[in-house]
Amino acid sequence: MEKEIYKKVLNEKKIKRPIFLNAIKAFVVGGLICLIAQTILWLFKDLLHLEKTASTSLMYIVIVGVTAILTGLGIFDKIGQFSGAGTIIPITGFSNSMASSALESKSEGIILGIMTNMFKLAGAVIVAGVVSAFITGTIIYLFR
Amino acid sequence: MIFLNAFLIGGLICLIAQLILDCFKLLPAHIVVIFVVLGSIFEAFHLYDKLVDFAGAGALLPISSFGHSLTHAAVDAAVNSNYLGIFTGIFDLTSSGIAAAIFFSFLIALVCKPRG
Amino acid sequence: MKYVGKNSAEFKNVYLRAASTISGPKEKKGPLGQYFDYSYSDNHCNAENWEQAEIKMQQNAIDTALVKSGLEIDNINLIIGGDLNNQLAVTNYAMRDYHVPYLGVYGACSTCVESLIIAASYIDAGFGENILTVTSSHNSTSERQFRYPTEYGGQKPNSMTSTATGAGSAIVSRSASTIKITKMTIGSVVDPELSDTQDMGRTMAPAAASTLRQHLEDFKIKPSEYDLILTGDLSMYGADVLKGIMAEFDCPLGNNYNDAGLMLYDTKSQKVFAGGSGCGCITLVGFSYVIDAMRKGIYQKVLLIATGALMNPIMVAQNETIPAIAHAIVFERSNV
Known part of the structure; x- marks a missing residue:
């Protein structure tokens, strides 16, 4: 009987997230990060005349590196709190998940801490990517 | 023009992810896996390359491009050699990103201290 | 002790002799900052890592409570305490420096009152004169154990609560004082x-x-x-x-x-x-x-x-x- 009352009150007093505001913040920050990355890409490809795949690789390396540094400085988590998916979805999220896991486990030493825990959060992305690439790739290969 | 497209498409992908996050009360791990798989599926219809041509970094940066790159590289290697290429070539395009992430994370973990 | 109703009991002669509070900087900046016995200026508390910081806070709380009560550690007959870490790690390690009988309890965030209940019950039952309770939580040890690394950029929703960085210790006693x-x-x-x-x-x-x-x-x-x-x-x-x-x-x-x-x-x-x-x-x-x-x-x-x-x-x-x-x-x- 009590359970019904608990459920009733919990259902009545649901928490409303600021969905619209969060979406706008994600859009603006996500878009801005992609704009900055596009500028870096343009820099390498059109200004320095590097080859397309090399430019793309360099762009990724720069973004990953800057994210790792911002994570280490304790700035990135504040940006992430503001923008949500705006920083999780770009490769910044991947880099931050690895840098923050590694940094947090520092107290357990280099091997058992940093090295062992680096992929704690990023593992899901890599496994999902490889498994889906395998399945989709096989399908594309068979129907080519 | 591509700069504006990068901003708009990149922002749009993030906006859709944020809406799914908030409406379905998912965790970051869930949303990232969803988008990686979607990127991989889009590759099946050769849609992602068109998006990259249109929006540049706006399509290259979101984690969906990770799924697309893995699939693209796997298929290319399989087509160019034999089916074993799916395994040997899968990380061709993404190795730089992963290697950089590992290296930089390690460096930062050595040098910095978590601030809480 | 008199058993009352289904879940309750009344104590006869149990008093709260002294209590101490040690906090982090964020709590100091809050509305009750002036009431704490001591506040660290940094969540690391000059320790090597988060867990060592929380151990330090607990020991500080115990030592402060002893000073406030005018007792020595030898006057304490039993220590009851707990924290949020796995296996009560922080409390266990903090206890290494005090050679007093110890009962570790886990009640998540209800540990404070759980330890007071047990302490009061033991005092009322006659287990010595003074029993000390200690409990603590630390924002970073809690975040990294239950949720995400502290530098992770995930977005915390508005329903989230912020784990307090603080430790407190109480001395429950048979000798009469203002608070019963x-x-x-x-x-x-x-x-x-x-x-x-x-x-x-x-x-x-x-x-x-x-x-x-x-x-x-x-x-x-x-x-x-x-x-x-x-x-x-x-x-x-x-x-x-x-x-x-x-x-x-x-x-x-x-x-x-x-x-x-x-x-x-x-x-x-x-x-x-x-x-x-x-x-x-x-x-x-x-x-x-x-x-x-x-x-x-x-x-x-x-x-x-x-x-x-x-x-x-x-x-x-x-x-x-x-x-x-x-x-x-x-x-x-x-x-x-």
């Missing part, structure tokens, strides 16, 4: 079938309601009996749910109700989302401000209800819901 520990109610586990690890406040509210109602029923009293009913860390949303549940049971809470999670921080200016949480939350508020107010005569009778969410990340990942528990204890001003 008179009654207790032990809670049972209540599972409202929620599984959102970022919504702990609402998850614990039914447990708080269950223990509060049982307490009122066992002692045949109404909420107005107390000058203050303080829950541990329901914070903004949980406190609202508790008020709603009590209203549904025709036992509405009045202006004498408050929540430590809302008192510890200034929820408007400090970045704490829905409010404070953690073992340290009710400890910091209860052992500093509330005791001070009681000594000044502002409160005569206070009911502390510490709430704990019994969350385990593996169980939650296995699609289990999160059960909670709440324990209650009564402080009364005595005419000593």
Whole structure:
């Protein structure tokens, strides 16, 4: 009987997230990060005349590196709190998940801490990517 | 023009992810896996390359491009050699990103201290 | 001890001899900062890592409580304590330096009152003269164990509560002093079938309601009996749910109700989302401000209800819901 009352009150007093505001913040920050990355890409490809795949690789390396540094400085988590998916979805999220896991486990030493825990959060992305690439790739290969 | 497209498409992908996050009360791990798989599926219809041509970094940066790159590289290697290429070539395009992430994370973990 | 009703008991001669509070910088900046015995300027507390910092805070709390009570560690017959870390690591390691019989207890964020209940029971039963309780929580040890690395950029929703960085220690004694520990109610586990690890406040509210109602029923009293009913860390949303549940049971809470999670921080200016949480939350508020107010005569009778969410990340990942528990204890001003 009590359970019904608990459920009733919990259902009545649901928490409303600021969905619209969060979406706008994600859009603006996500878009801005992609704009900055596009500028870096343009820099390498059109200004320095590097080859397309090399430019793309360099762009990724720069973004990953800057994210790792911002994570280490304790700035990135504040940006992430503001923008949500705006920083999780770009490769910044991947880099931050690895840098923050590694940094947090520092107290357990280099091997058992940093090295062992680096992929704690990023593992899901890599496994999902490889498994889906395998399945989709096989399908594309068979129907080519 | 591509700069504006990068901003708009990149922002749009993030906006859709944020809406799914908030409406379905998912965790970051869930949303990232969803988008990686979607990127991989889009590759099946050769849609992602068109998006990259249109929006540049706006399509290259979101984690969906990770799924697309893995699939693209796997298929290319399989087509160019034999089916074993799916395994040997899968990380061709993404190795730089992963290697950089590992290296930089390690460096930062050595040098910095978590601030809480 | 006299067994009362179903879940409760009355103590005969148990007093709160002294209590100490040690906090981090964020708590110092809150509305009750002036009441704490000591506050660190940095969450690292000049220690090597987060866990060592929390151990340091606990030992500081114990040493401060001893000084405030005028006792030496040899006068303490038993230590009861706990924290949020796996295997009660922080409390266990803090105890290495004190060669006193020790009972470790885990009640999540209800550990403060759980340890007081056991201490008061042992004193009333005659196990020595002075029993010390200690509990702590640390924002970073809690985040990295239950949720994400502290530098992770994931977005915390508005339902989230911020684990307090703080430790507190109480000395429960047979010798009379201003504050008497008179009654207790032990809670049972209540599972409202929620599984959102970022919504702990609402998850614990039914447990708080269950223990509060049982307490009122066992002692045949109404909420107005107390000058203050303080829950541990329901914070903004949980406190609202508790008020709603009590209203549904025709036992509405009045202006004498408050929540430590809302008192510890200034929820408007400090970045704490829905409010404070953690073992340290009710400890910091209860052992500093509330005791001070009681000594000044502002409160005569206070009911502390510490709430704990019994969350385990593996169980939650296995699609289990999160059960909670709440324990209650009564402080009364005595005419000593």
